[in-house]
Amino acid sequence: MSVEKINTVVVGAGQAGVAMSEHLSLMGVPHVVLERSRIAERWRSERWDSLVANGPAWHDRFPSLKFTDVSPETFPPKERMADYFEDYVKMLDAPVRTGVDVLQVERHVGRPGFKVSTSQGVIEAVNVVAATGPFQRPAIPNIVPADAPVQQLHSSAYKNPGQLAEGAVLVVGAGASGSQIAEELQKAGRTVYLSVGEHYRPPRAYRGRDYCWWLGALGLWDEVKIKPKKQHVAFAVSGYEGGKTVDFRRLAHQGITLVGLTNAWDGAAMSFEPGLAHNIAAGDQAYFDVLRDADAYIADNGLPFPAEPQAWELLPDPECLTAPILNLDLAKAGITTILWATGFKFDYSWLQVDAFDDKGVPFHKRGISAQSGIYFLGLPNLVNRASSFIYGVWHDAKYIADHIALQNEYMAYSRS
Numbered sequence: 001m002s003v004e005k006i007n008t009v010v011v012g013a014g015q016a017g018v019a020m021s022e023h024l025s026l027m028g029v030p031h032v033v034l035e036r037s038r039i040a041e042r043w044r045s046e047r048w049d050s051l052v053a054n055g056p057a058w059h060d061r062f063p064s065l066k067f068t069d070v071s072p073e074t075f076p077p078k079e080r081m082a083d084y085f086e087d088y089v090k091m092l093d094a095p096v097r098t099g100v101d102v103l104q105v106e107r108h109v110g111r112p113g114f115k116v117s118t119s120q121g122v123i124e125a126v127n128v129v130a131a132t133g134p135f136q137r138p139a140i141p142n143i144v145p146a147d148a149p150v151q152q153l154h155s156s157a158y159k160n161p162g163q164l165a166e167g168a169v170l171v172v173g174a175g176a177s178g179s180q181i182a183e184e185l186q187k188a189g190r191t192v193y194l195s196v197g198e199h200y201r202p203p204r205a206y207r208g209r210d211y212c213w214w215l216g217a218l219g220l221w222d223e224v225k226i227k228p229k230k231q232h233v234a235f236a237v238s239g240y241e242g243g244k245t246v247d248f249r250r251l252a253h254q255g256i257t258l259v260g261l262t263n264a265w266d267g268a269a270m271s272f273e274p275g276l277a278h279n280i281a282a283g284d285q286a287y288f289d290v291l292r293d294a295d296a297y298i299a300d301n302g303l304p305f306p307a308e309p310q311a312w313e314l315l316p317d318p319e320c321l322t323a324p325i326l327n328l329d330l331a332k333a334g335i336t337t338i339l340w341a342t343g344f345k346f347d348y349s350w351l352q353v354d355a356f357d358d359k360g361v362p363f364h365k366r367g368i369s370a371q372s373g374i375y376f377l378g379l380p381n382l383v384n385r386a387s388s389f390i391y392g393v394w395h396d397a398k399y400i401a402d403h404i405a406l407q408n409e410y411m412a413y414s415r416s
Helices: 015-026 041-045 078-092 176-187 211-217 248-254 276-301 390-412
Strands: 004-011 031-035 096-098 102-107 114-118 121-130 151-154 168-172 192-195 257-259 262-265 269-272 327-329 335-340 374-376
Touching (some): 004 102, 004 390, 015 078, 015 096, 015 390, 041 078, 168 176, 176 192, 211 276
Parallel strands (some): 004 031, 031 096
């Protein structure tokens, strides 16, 4: 059987893989994009029904294609986002192959390149770009056994309130996913408990500009102003219901009971760490930091943006914050479902190359790995905080495509 040979294989046809294909084509690099399901599959089947983009349509897109059927300030729904990437592939005439699962990548011995084993045969490639992104395997803490008498599911499997068993719900994780799902469930008539740990809570908009605009204006996308930051802190921002600031006090006053970080389960009761008030206060501090920086920017540049004094006001502390619940008997509280909005882990088991550190994390600089010819794209903080967002991944892909083209020139060089 003949083996297909090509310069570069891109694994994944989500936002990272599509961006990578555009830049490789512009650089004249022969390549193919392999996708095990459909283009932008995770937008379609691994998110809840009411999900919308976390950024407005003017921002959450690639430079070469605007949304023509939604307002620039709209937060497009998930199906529209998936269609956007399909439209982009058609516009580029990108070499995307769907329904092809990459099973293993291993380095050739004694010659350049890699053997890419797929569900449809073997491809030999000089370069491989892992563009599978940060959402590869649901991460569920080892707290409640799978056989416990309570329904458990990850946010990636949640679709809508009707999917859950009757009864109250404990949502664990208060980032973008957890906060939105908790509010949706509460508005559907469910009793909801929301477990809140450390988080970053910016304003959705301030003084007439969306937070995505402020990220650019204040140099926060590129992290020009270096500030110490913690890793793995939930990012609580939402385009839900037209876009509004995630405000945990508001959620509590609506009827959601806030609890602290989920700690342990004894077979009947769940215990929570006592730092709820501290976590809420730290989130407030991050929120006010953005407002202060924005006010200073407006003043320094003489911008005629309207004042927004109400943005500085906080609702009164709810009882669940002043007298937090530290132990909760699930059955007595009527909780029949635990929804884990606890993020994802990497899964590079298919990538059998020397490109990882001793903890199994990709070892790279700006996506260029320690293994020559292997690249990573779409990971959080690959270059900066924009790297796992649509805006950022397009620019990161451009840098990697340029590096691939340059390395190809080195390999093609021969002394006359």
